[in-house]
Amino acid sequence: MEKFLIFTVVGLTLSATYAVIASGLVLTYATTGIFNFSQGAIGMVAAFAYWQLRFDWGWPTPIALVVSLGLLAPAIGLAIDRGIMRGLRGTSEATRLVVSISLMVALIALANLVWEPGRSRPMSTFFEGSRVDLGITTITYHQAITIVVAVLIAAGLRFLLHNTRIGVSMRANVDDDALVLLNGAQPKRIAGISWAVGGFLAGVGGILIAPTLSLEAGSLSLLIINAYAAAIFGRLRSLPLTFVGAIVIGLTEGYLAGYLPGDNQYFAAFRPAATVVILFVALLLVPNPRLRSRAHLREYFPPPSRSGMVMLAVVVVVAGVVLATTLDTVSLITYGPVFSLGIVALSLVPLVGFAGQISLAQLSFAGIGALAVAHHGHDGSPLGLVLAVVLAAAVGTVVALPVMRLTGIYLALATAAFAVALDRWLFNLPDFSVGPVHVRLFGLGSVSVDPLRILGHEFDSPAALLMLSAVVFAAVSLLVAALRWSRFGRQLVAMRDSEAACATFGLNLMWPRVGVFALSAGIAGLGGALYAMQLGSVAPARFDLLNGLPIFILVVVGGAGLVGSALFAGGILYGVLPLTATLGPVIAKINSLFPGFTGVGLGRNPSGAVPVFSAAAGPLRNDPVVLASMGVAMAVCYVLRLAEVFGNWAFVVLLGVALVAAMVVARRRSSSGAQGPGQGAGAGPDPEDLEWVGVTEPFTPAHLARMEQVLDLQSVDLEGAELDPVGGRDA
Amino acid sequence: MLEARGISVRFGGHMALSDVSIDAPAGQVTGLIGPNGAGKTTLFNAITGLLTPSAGTVHIDGRDVTRLKLHRRARHGLARTFQQLELFTMLTVRENIRVAADIHHRWSPEPGDPGVLTEEIIDRVGLAAVAGERVTALPTGQGRLVELGRALACRPRILLLDEPASGQDETETERFGRLLVEVASSGTAVLLVEHDMSLVMEVCSNVHVLDLGQILAVGPPAEVQRNPVVLDAYLGTDTGGAP
Known part of the structure; x- marks a missing residue:
C-alpha cells in the first residue's frame, strides 16, 4: 500500500507539472489558433535561466524566480507573438506549425550555445530534504508545492477566463478577431497577453520539473509531448479536461515507474513511450474535424515546368559526379546524405506541399527502409531496396488509416507520437515473432547494411553510393513532378484548398489522403535505405523525431510544394552547413541555429526560399x-x-x-535588352500601379480581381460568420 | 427531384433551421430567398451533408440520402456552389473544372472524356478567354462561373447554387439567367439562393421564402412578391427595391 501511495504522489506531481504546461498550451491555442510546439522549449529556457541565477551565480531563490518566471518567460512569450506569430496570418497550417517547431529547434540550439551540453548542472528541489507528513504517507515540499501551484493556476485561469473582461475577450478572439475588433476589444493585445501568460506557465512547469530530471535542452523540451497528450484530452480548448488528461498521464507514468517489471526488455522499453501511446490513442478518439475549406492561403507553388525538371535532374546528376570524383572518403561520408536524406525531404513535397497534410514521422519511415535493406539486402540484393519502399509504404498505410481523418495539428501530433513511439520503444525492442512472422529490428544496438549490387556491379565505395543516391534523387524528383502534373496531383492540390468542394464532386477523401501518405512513406523508406547503405551500419538514434525536424523545417522553408525544396533542404543541411562548419567551431555553433531561425522567419515569405533563388x-x-x-x-x-x-x-x-x-x-x-525606348526607369507611370490602369493599359477582369484582393473584399464578408459551419476561420 | 423534409439545425442554443421543408422538381429553377442570416446556406449544408441536421430527411429522386456522407450524396447527382468561393487557388480555371470532371469520371458509369467535357463546359459558361488563368486572377463574378462550371462537370441531377450572381454585372447576370434556364431545361433540378430579385423573378418557377430559420411562404414568384408576410419580413413595403 505504501508503495502504491508513493507512486500515486509521484504521478500526481507529474500530473501537476503537465497540467501547468498544457494549460499554457491550451490558452495560446484557444486564443490565437496557433499550437505552440515551443511551449516546452520556453519552459526549458526558463529552467536553465533559473539554474544560472540561483545555482551558478547564487542569487536568492525569490529573485531568481522573479527574473526567470516573472520577466524572462513572459517576455519570451510576448516576443514570439510580436516578432513571429503576427506575421502568420493567412498562412497554411503547415507553415504555422513549422514556425512553431522551428522556434523549438531554435531555442534548443540557442540553449546549447549558451549552456554547453554534456556538463553536469545539479539543481536541487525547493526545500530539499524537507517532507510533509500526511498521515498515510509523506511527500516532499517540492511535490507539495508543485501540486498546490497547479491547483492555484487552475483556479486563477478559471477566474481570468470567466470573470474578467480580458478573459472573455481572449475566449472570443480565436473565433473571429475581426468581430472581436468590431466589438471594441483589441485582438493584438489579447494575443500578446495570452502568449505572455502561456510563456509564464511554460516557465513554471519547466522550473518545477527540471530538478527531477537532468537539465538537458532537448529532452526537457520534448517532455512537452506529455503535456500535448494532456492538452489533447481537452481537445486543445477545455482547461478542465486538460487537467483531467494531465492526471491520467501523470498517474500512468507514476504507476508504470513503480510496477512495470524493469528486468523485461519489452516492458522496460515501453515505459518511456507510454505517454506517446496514450497521446496516439487520445488522438484517435478526437471527433471528426470539419472538412477543410476556403483556405485562401498566401502560399503559391506553381507546377514544375518540364524543362526546369530536366535541368534539375541534370544538375543533380552532374553534382553527384563532381562530388564523387573530387571528395576524399571522409568528406564523401560527411556530404553523402545530401541526396539520400534529400530523398526523405522529397517525400514531404507531395504530402505537405501538394496535399497540405503534415507528417513529422518521415525519418521514422526512413528508419523502416533502413531496417528493410539491412535485413533483406544481404550481399547487395536489390530486393532490400524494393522492400524498403514497400514496407515503409505499408507501415505508412497502417498508420494513415486510423489517423488520416485528422488534419492539421492533430495529424502532426499523431505522426510525432508515432515517431517517438518508434524511436523510444519499437526500434529498441529485441527481435520478436508475431505468429509466423519474425520481426527483426536493430537488435538492441545497430545493424550492418550491405552496399547495393546491380547486374554484378557493386556500389561498394562512398563515391559510388553518393552517385547512386544522386541518380535516385533525380529519378524520384521526376516522379514527384510527374505526380504533380497528373490527375492525382491536381486532385491533391485541390484538396489542399478545399476538401469540402472536392467531396461535393463525389470524392471520398480518405483514399487520396491514405494514398499520398503511403507514397510519401515509401519515398522516405527509399531515402532511408540509401542513407543506411552509405553509413554501412545504422542505429535507431539516426531516425529519431528531433533529427527529422530540421528536414521538415527546411523543406517548408524552401517551399513545400516545390521539388527544388528537397534539394534546398538536403543541400543546406548536409552540404552547406557541414562545409561551413569546417571553417571553425564558432561557425559550427552558429550553424546549429540555422534550421530553427530560418523556419521562424517563414511567416514573411510562406511560398519559400526556392522561388526567390529561382527568380534571381x-x-x-x-x-x-x-x-x-x-x-x-x-x-x-x-x-x-x-x-x-x-x-x-x-x-x-x-x-x-x-x-x-x-x-x-x-x-x-x-535588363538592357528589355528596356526599349520610353520604357526605362522614370519614363512613365508604373504599369503595375492600379491607379494608372485604364491609362497605361486597358482595364481587364484581372485588374478587378487585383483590386478585390488589395481591398481584401472577400475576407471582410462577415455575413453568416456565426451560422455558417463552412465559414469558420480554421475551416 | 430533391425533397428535404422537416430539416432542423441547432448551433448550441441557437435554432438555425426549424422544421424546414423544400422541394426542387426536375427541369425547373426553384428559388430560395430570405434576408441575411435566414439560414439559406445552412439549409444547403444540411442538404449536401456538410453538416448533420438534428432532425429531418433528404430524398433525391425518392431515395433517402439523409444518412449518407457528403461524397455519397454527390454520387446521387447532387452538386453545389458555395456562398463564399471555394476555388482551388493554386490551379487555373481549366484545371479547376478538370478536377471536378476527373473525379466525376472515376465514379460515374457515364461514358465520356473528362478533357472534352471540361472544354465544353468552359465554352458553355463563357470562360474560354480566361481558361488558362490562375483563378485568383479572376474577379468574384467569374470565380462564381468557375464554381458553376465545376458543378456542371459532375453532370448533376440536382444543382444547388448559393448566390451565384453576386459579383456579376448586369450583362453577366442576364447571360447567367439564360444559362440557368438552359441547365434546368435539360432536366436538372436547380435550387437557387440569390439576393438579385430580378434574376429570381425571371428564372424561378417557384420560390421559397426563409426567415429566421423558418419557411414563410412558398409559391410562384409573382405570388410571393405580393405576399404581405413576405413583403413585411423580407422585401419591405417598397417592392421595387432590392433587399
Missing part, C-alpha cells in the same frame, strides 16, 4: 549564351581540380564566382 536565376536560365559560358567555365574548373591544380576550397570558391558572375551578366543583358 531567371535571366541566367533564359540566356543560353551566358549559361553555356558558365558551363564551360565550371567544366574547366572541374578539369583543373581533377588535375589537382588546386584543392576543394578553391574549387568551391571558383564555382561560386562563376555562378555569381554569370547571374550578374545575364541580368545586365536581360
Whole structure:
C-alpha cells in the first residue's frame, strides 16, 4: 500500500507539472489558433535561466524566480507573438506549425550555445530534504508545492477566463478577431497577453520539473509531448479536461515507474513511450474535424515546368559526379546524405506541399527502409531496396488509416507520437515473432547494411553510393513532378484548398489522403535505405523525431510544394552547413541555429526560399549564351581540380564566382535588352500601379480581381460568420 | 427531384433551421430567398451533408440520402456552389473544372472524356478567354462561373447554387439567367439562393421564402412578391427595391 501511495504522489506531481504546461498550451491555442510546439522549449529556457541565477551565480531563490518566471518567460512569450506569430496570418497550417517547431529547434540550439551540453548542472528541489507528513504517507515540499501551484493556476485561469473582461475577450478572439475588433476589444493585445501568460506557465512547469530530471535542452523540451497528450484530452480548448488528461498521464507514468517489471526488455522499453501511446490513442478518439475549406492561403507553388525538371535532374546528376570524383572518403561520408536524406525531404513535397497534410514521422519511415535493406539486402540484393519502399509504404498505410481523418495539428501530433513511439520503444525492442512472422529490428544496438549490387556491379565505395543516391534523387524528383502534373496531383492540390468542394464532386477523401501518405512513406523508406547503405551500419538514434525536424523545417522553408525544396533542404543541411562548419567551431555553433531561425522567419515569405533563388536565376536560365559560358567555365574548373591544380576550397570558391558572375551578366543583358525606348526607369507611370490602369493599359477582369484582393473584399464578408459551419476561420 | 423534409439545425442554443421543408422538381429553377442570416446556406449544408441536421430527411429522386456522407450524396447527382468561393487557388480555371470532371469520371458509369467535357463546359459558361488563368486572377463574378462550371462537370441531377450572381454585372447576370434556364431545361433540378430579385423573378418557377430559420411562404414568384408576410419580413413595403 505504501508503495502504491508513493507512486500515486509521484504521478500526481507529474500530473501537476503537465497540467501547468498544457494549460499554457491550451490558452495560446484557444486564443490565437496557433499550437505552440515551443511551449516546452520556453519552459526549458526558463529552467536553465533559473539554474544560472540561483545555482551558478547564487542569487536568492525569490529573485531568481522573479527574473526567470516573472520577466524572462513572459517576455519570451510576448516576443514570439510580436516578432513571429503576427506575421502568420493567412498562412497554411503547415507553415504555422513549422514556425512553431522551428522556434523549438531554435531555442534548443540557442540553449546549447549558451549552456554547453554534456556538463553536469545539479539543481536541487525547493526545500530539499524537507517532507510533509500526511498521515498515510509523506511527500516532499517540492511535490507539495508543485501540486498546490497547479491547483492555484487552475483556479486563477478559471477566474481570468470567466470573470474578467480580458478573459472573455481572449475566449472570443480565436473565433473571429475581426468581430472581436468590431466589438471594441483589441485582438493584438489579447494575443500578446495570452502568449505572455502561456510563456509564464511554460516557465513554471519547466522550473518545477527540471530538478527531477537532468537539465538537458532537448529532452526537457520534448517532455512537452506529455503535456500535448494532456492538452489533447481537452481537445486543445477545455482547461478542465486538460487537467483531467494531465492526471491520467501523470498517474500512468507514476504507476508504470513503480510496477512495470524493469528486468523485461519489452516492458522496460515501453515505459518511456507510454505517454506517446496514450497521446496516439487520445488522438484517435478526437471527433471528426470539419472538412477543410476556403483556405485562401498566401502560399503559391506553381507546377514544375518540364524543362526546369530536366535541368534539375541534370544538375543533380552532374553534382553527384563532381562530388564523387573530387571528395576524399571522409568528406564523401560527411556530404553523402545530401541526396539520400534529400530523398526523405522529397517525400514531404507531395504530402505537405501538394496535399497540405503534415507528417513529422518521415525519418521514422526512413528508419523502416533502413531496417528493410539491412535485413533483406544481404550481399547487395536489390530486393532490400524494393522492400524498403514497400514496407515503409505499408507501415505508412497502417498508420494513415486510423489517423488520416485528422488534419492539421492533430495529424502532426499523431505522426510525432508515432515517431517517438518508434524511436523510444519499437526500434529498441529485441527481435520478436508475431505468429509466423519474425520481426527483426536493430537488435538492441545497430545493424550492418550491405552496399547495393546491380547486374554484378557493386556500389561498394562512398563515391559510388553518393552517385547512386544522386541518380535516385533525380529519378524520384521526376516522379514527384510527374505526380504533380497528373490527375492525382491536381486532385491533391485541390484538396489542399478545399476538401469540402472536392467531396461535393463525389470524392471520398480518405483514399487520396491514405494514398499520398503511403507514397510519401515509401519515398522516405527509399531515402532511408540509401542513407543506411552509405553509413554501412545504422542505429535507431539516426531516425529519431528531433533529427527529422530540421528536414521538415527546411523543406517548408524552401517551399513545400516545390521539388527544388528537397534539394534546398538536403543541400543546406548536409552540404552547406557541414562545409561551413569546417571553417571553425564558432561557425559550427552558429550553424546549429540555422534550421530553427530560418523556419521562424517563414511567416514573411510562406511560398519559400526556392522561388526567390529561382527568380534571381531567371535571366541566367533564359540566356543560353551566358549559361553555356558558365558551363564551360565550371567544366574547366572541374578539369583543373581533377588535375589537382588546386584543392576543394578553391574549387568551391571558383564555382561560386562563376555562378555569381554569370547571374550578374545575364541580368545586365536581360535588363538592357528589355528596356526599349520610353520604357526605362522614370519614363512613365508604373504599369503595375492600379491607379494608372485604364491609362497605361486597358482595364481587364484581372485588374478587378487585383483590386478585390488589395481591398481584401472577400475576407471582410462577415455575413453568416456565426451560422455558417463552412465559414469558420480554421475551416 | 430533391425533397428535404422537416430539416432542423441547432448551433448550441441557437435554432438555425426549424422544421424546414423544400422541394426542387426536375427541369425547373426553384428559388430560395430570405434576408441575411435566414439560414439559406445552412439549409444547403444540411442538404449536401456538410453538416448533420438534428432532425429531418433528404430524398433525391425518392431515395433517402439523409444518412449518407457528403461524397455519397454527390454520387446521387447532387452538386453545389458555395456562398463564399471555394476555388482551388493554386490551379487555373481549366484545371479547376478538370478536377471536378476527373473525379466525376472515376465514379460515374457515364461514358465520356473528362478533357472534352471540361472544354465544353468552359465554352458553355463563357470562360474560354480566361481558361488558362490562375483563378485568383479572376474577379468574384467569374470565380462564381468557375464554381458553376465545376458543378456542371459532375453532370448533376440536382444543382444547388448559393448566390451565384453576386459579383456579376448586369450583362453577366442576364447571360447567367439564360444559362440557368438552359441547365434546368435539360432536366436538372436547380435550387437557387440569390439576393438579385430580378434574376429570381425571371428564372424561378417557384420560390421559397426563409426567415429566421423558418419557411414563410412558398409559391410562384409573382405570388410571393405580393405576399404581405413576405413583403413585411423580407422585401419591405417598397417592392421595387432590392433587399
